[in-house]
Amino acid sequence: xxxxxxxxxxxxxxxFTKAEKRVADxxxxxxxxxxxxxxxxxxxxxxxxxTSVFRFxxxxxxxxxxxxxxxxxxxxRGNKKMEEGNTGEITLGDKITDLAxxxxxxxxxxxxxxxxxxxxxxxxxxxxALSKAKRILFFGVGASMxxxxxxxxxxxxxxxxxxxxxxxxxxxxxxxxxxxxxxAVIFSYSGATRDIVEIAKLAKESKATxxxxxxxxxxALTEYTDIVLLCGxxxxxxxxxxxSAEISQLFLVDIxxxxxxxxxxxxxxxxxxxxTRAISDRN
Numbered sequence: 001x002x003x004x005x006x007x008x009x010x011x012x013x014x015x016f017t018k019a020e021k022r023v024a025d026x027x028x029x030x031x032x033x034x035x036x037x038x039x040x041x042x043x044x045x046x047x048x049x050x051t052s053v054f055r056f057x058x059x060x061x062x063x064x065x066x067x068x069x070x071x072x073x074x075x076x077r078g079n080k081k082m083e084e085g086n087t088g089e090i091t092l093g094d095k096i097t098d099l100a101x102x103x104x105x106x107x108x109x110x111x112x113x114x115x116x117x118x119x120x121x122x123x124x125x126x127x128x129a130l131s132k133a134k135r136i137l138f139f140g141v142g143a144s145m146x147x148x149x150x151x152x153x154x155x156x157x158x159x160x161x162x163x164x165x166x167x168x169x170x171x172x173x174x175x176x177x178x179x180x181x182x183x184a185v186i187f188s189y190s191g192a193t194r195d196i197v198e199i200a201k202l203a204k205e206s207k208a209t210x211x212x213x214x215x216x217x218x219x220a221l222t223e224y225t226d227i228v229l230l231c232g233x234x235x236x237x238x239x240x241x242x243x244s245a246e247i248s249q250l251f252l253v254d255i256x257x258x259x260x261x262x263x264x265x266x267x268x269x270x271x272x273x274x275x276t277r278a279i280s281d282r283n
Contacts, residue, residue: 004075004076004116005071005072005074005075005076006027006028006031006072006075007113007116007117007232008060009024009027009028009060010028010113010232011117011215011216011217011230011232012059012060012216012217012218013216014190014191014192014216014218014219015059015216015217015218016056016059017052017055019046019048019049019052019055020052020055020056020059022046022047022048022052023042023043023046023048023052023053023056024056025046026042026045026046027072031072031076032076034069034072035069035072035073035076039053039054039065053065056068090102090103106233106244107243107244107247109232109244110231110232110233110244110245110247110248110251111232111247111248111251112232113232113233113248114230114231114232114233114248114251114252115232115251116232117230117231117232118229118255119229119230122227122228122229123229123255123256123259125226125227126211126227126229126256127256127259127260127263129183129209129211129226129227130183130185130256130260131260131263131264132181133161133181133182133183133209134161134179134181134182135161135162135163135178135181135182135183136155136159136161136162136163136182136183136185137162137163137164137174137175137178137182137183137184137185137203137208138151138152138155138162138163138164138185138186138187139164139171139174139175139184139185139186139187139196139199139200139203140186140187140188140196141168141171141188141193141195141196141199142193143189143245143246144187144188144189144193144196144249145166145187146246147187147246147249147250147253148164148185148186148187149164149166150250150253151164151185151187151250151253151257152164154253154257155257155260156275157271157272157275157276158257158260158261158264158268158271158272158275159260159264159268159271160271168195171195171199172195172198172199172202175198175199175200175202175203175206175208176202176205176206177206178202178203178206178207178208179206179207179208180206180207180208181208182203182206182208182209183208183209183210183211184199184200184203184208184209184210184211185211185213186199186200186203186210186211186212186213186214186221186225187213187214187249188212188213188214188221189214189215189231189233189245189249190214190215190216190219191212191214191215191216191219191220191221191222192219192220192221193221196221197220197221197223197224200212200221200223200224200225201224203224204224204225204226209226209227210224210225210226210227211225211226211227211228211229212225212227212228212229213229213231213249213252213253214228214229214230214231215230215231215232215233215245216230217230229252231245231248231249231251231252232248233245233247233248
């Protein structure tokens with residue numbers, strides 16, 4: 001799937017230098033203005049050198065500034081909803097009605113961005129790995145632990161070979177004792193949390209297949225990952241703890257769950273009937 005260029009910038013953000021982040025921030029907030037700026041204009045506005053703008057282009061795998069402007073223009077032409085300077089970020093001065101609208105738009109945007117980031121070749125590899133797995137272990141730390149537990153509970157209705165622990169120490173032990181043929185599904189927005197990176201490293205060293213559901217294409221986590229599925233969500237300063245990141249990850253879980261059910265419909269249907277009957281008087 002062809003993702004829009006601004007989404008690519010966001011998913012590559014943690015790869016940029018400090019100067020490149022200034023350039024990226026300005027582009028994300030003022031995409032229309034950038035189309036009419038020279039490389040020197042953009043550099044001066046961002047208070048960086050021309051070389052920093054050029055390095056930004058190279059980091060985005062572009063040959064130079066002209067290719068950058070062409071890519072941005074084509075991306076914006078395909079995205080009619082792009083509005084100059086409209087980031088939707090919540091501010092201290094917002095009224096409750098404006099805040100509610102921004103939360104709604106942020107939630108919708110996170111799902112749409114996750115959809116635009118879908119790499120179906122990676123999704124297919126993930127589904128093949130889950131289908132062949134001896135065991136499927138879900139991992140997450142902090143807020144991502146809740147997402148991992150939800151994913152495990154969802155899959156457990158149709159597949160008995162899934163596991164998840166709420167304690168980090170147990171997750172570390174589980175990762176260290178995985179075997180070839182097992183699959184680790186790891187949730188982490190930043191991909192930089194020390195414990196989650198250690199879990200991925202241990203799972204990789206155990207020869208398990210590691211699937212990461214994360215925000216950024218390259219991070220400490222993805223160094224130990226076989227398959228990367230990107231989620232889209234941009235968390236502002238007043239939105240720490242926002243559910244948009246979790247919702248974008250759960251959107252990917254829903255895709256994986258539904259496709260797994262589709263691929264193994266007869267077996268999953270029998271298991272679902274048993275699990276539904278087992279908890280029928282507790283729902």
